[in-house]
Amino acid sequence: KDPSAVAVLAIHDGAKLNFIACCGSDAVKAGAHAGRIVGAVAAVCGGKGGGRPDNAMAGGRDIDQIPEALSTAEVVLGGMLKD
Numbered sequence: 001k002d003p004s005a006v007a008v009l010a011i012h013d014g015a016k017l018n019f020i021a022c023c024g025s026d027a028v029k030a031g032a033h034a035g036r037i038v039g040a041v042a043a044v045c046g047g048k049g050g051g052r053p054d055n056a057m058a059g060g061r062d063i064d065q066i067p068e069a070l071s072t073a074e075v076v077l078g079g080m081l082k083d
Contacts, residue, residue, distance in 0.1 A: 002024055003024035003027070004024055005023075005024045006021070006022070006032050008021045008038065008073040010069065010070060017045060017066070018057060018058070019038050021035075021041070021056045021073070022034055022055050023037075023053060024054075028054055031082045032077060032081065034052065034056040035050040036076065037080075040073070040076045041058065041072050042058035044062075044068055044072050045060030045061060045062045045066065045069050046060060047061055
């Protein structure tokens with residue numbers, strides 16, 4: 001509901017790992033892109049994915065890398081946002 005929010009979630013159920021990213025409309029206007037964020041996050045876990053600027057999904061394989069992958073989201077987002 002917050003137009004400036006950006007969220008990245010990791011969902012792990014047994015051997016399956018998925019990531020979801022979403023960006024509010026103001027965040028997208030500021031340069032955020034959920035597809036690029038989730039693609040970078042998934043790559044850390046040996047996966048891939050992408051999607052639209054406001055909503056995206058990806059899969060991964062290496063569940064041990066989830067904390068590092070989620071930290072990557074913050075770095076990638078920081079590089080996208082306009083001053």
